[in-house]
Amino acid sequence: MRKNGPDGVEALPLTRVDAPAAPHGCRDRLVERERLEWRLADGGDPAALAEAFLTAHGLTADDLNRPAAHHPDRPCGAALYVSAAAGAILAAGHPGAPSPAPALPDLAVVVYDHAAAPAPAAPAPGPWWVGPWTPSWSDRQHADAVAAVRAAIGRGDVYQVNLVGHAAAPYTGDPRPALARLARLPGARYGGTLHGPGWTIGSASPETLIALHAGRLVTRPIKGTRPATGAGRRELLASAKERAEHIMIVDLERNDLARVAATGSVTVDELFAVRRWCDLWQAESTISATCADGLGLADLLRAVCPGGSVTGAPKLAALDVVAACEPAGRGASMGALGWIGPGHLDLGLTIRTAAADGHLLHAWAGGGITWDSDPDAEVAEAAAKARPVRAALGGDPAPAYR
Known part of the structure; x- marks a missing residue:
């Protein structure tokens, strides 16, 4: 586990903070105060560590309902990242195969203060090259x-499982500008980056894992995908398979929220709404609840991690199947990345997410599997999700899985 002040972290230049959900009005006036990085091998409870670290640095993570106001002389907030493997540990589930990007932490918390002056303009990106992508599994x-x-x-072991594949490509140059381009993909509600010594994560995620504003918890699971054409939209709306898969995850997320909500307050505000991400239609629902009194960050993370839409149902049994079927770990994908500040929290689910370590770019994509799933169609769907991410990174826009 690494717990450093800014001088103990790699000497990164002061640049505009690009973490997903960071306050727009503050992004060019933030300076890193302190960070915590944790990996599975460190042991301990990552949720408890994150809560204690944030609370010690002036953010009320031990009681998310406690009134708090944004103030220029106090911490603005913190970027928060939790890997899928860490989320599995929080759920007492199998963490899956080892990460193909071991330089990435499984938990990162970066606290920011307000700087006296705006960050200098970022230098123009230098030369950038991405080599061929190599998948961790073949189409077959x-x-x-x-x-x-x-x-x-x-056999009745599970009702649904989300399968995720990985691909990696060599690169030369600074990966941060390339990963930052993901934020500009259409529908990237949680577009942004987070980086540390030897690693960078870039997100184009459209999915809310959990948000908390004014005492109200919100999650927006996404399940169901079709090409963004008129015919694709009609097919998605008419698909009994996609709707059944979606409803299973809505029920799972309702149950997760109920663990940290005031009794009887969980509601489905919108069901199976069709929205666009790049050249795909996706089905999304909105579920909300009143936050229970005294809820701390640790209990909230234990309730919602790992995200049900990227795990399956029942969640623990699905994690066992994932561990048996996926040859490469999920790394930066299928976890959580966002912001916690005074009086609010907003974490995106790290789908449509890529990462860089010192030598390779990494990207992940997958989809939910039910009894009605067609294997070839599932392979094609994962490739369609990976394609815009790879194209934005500057590589070959061909499907990720061959």
């Missing part, structure tokens, strides 16, 4: 994993 292996999930469903 991906399809076989879909078949294995269907077999587990047939």
Whole structure:
């Protein structure tokens, strides 16, 4: 575990903070005060560590309902990242295969103060090259994993499992400008980056894992994908398979919120709304609840991590199937990345997310598998989700899985 002040972190220049959900009015006037990085091998409870660290630095993470106001002389807030593997640990589940990007932490908390002057303009990006992408599994292996999930469903072990594949590519140059381009993809509600010594994460996520504003908790699970054409939209709305898969995850998320909500307050505000991300239609629902009195960050993270839409149902059984089927760990994907500040929290689910370590770019994509899933269609859907991310990074826009 690393716990450093700014002088103990790699000497990064003061630049505009680009963490997803950071306050827009403050982004060019923030300076890192302190950070915590944690990895699975460090042991301990990452949720408790994050809560204690934030509370010690003036952010009321031990009681998210406590009134707090943004003030220029106090911490603005903190970027918060939780990997899928850390989320699995919080749920007492299997963390899955080892990460293909071990330089990335499994928890990162970066606290920011307001700087006296705006950050200088970023220098123009230098030369950038991305080599060929190499998948961690072939199309055939991906399809076989879909078949294995269907077999587990047939045995009654699970109802649904989200399968995720990984691909990596060599690069030369500074990866941060390339990863920052992901934020400009259409529909990237949680577009932004977070970086540390030897690693960078870039997100184009459209999905809210959990948000808290004015005592109200909100999650927006996404399940169901079709090409962003008129025919694709009609097909998505008419698909019994996609709707059944979606409803299962809505029920799971309702149950997760109920663990940290005032009794009887959980509501489904919008069900199966069709929204666009790049060249895809996706089905999204909105579920909200009144935050329970005295709720701390640690209990909230334990309730919602890992996200149900990227895990499956039942969640713990799905994690076992994921661990058995996925040859590469989920790394920066399928976790949480966002912002916690005085009086609010907003974390995106790290779908449509890529990362860089010292030598490779990493990208992940997948989809939910049910009994009605067609293996070839699932392989094609994962490729369609990966394509815009790879194109934005400057590589070959061909499908990620061959």
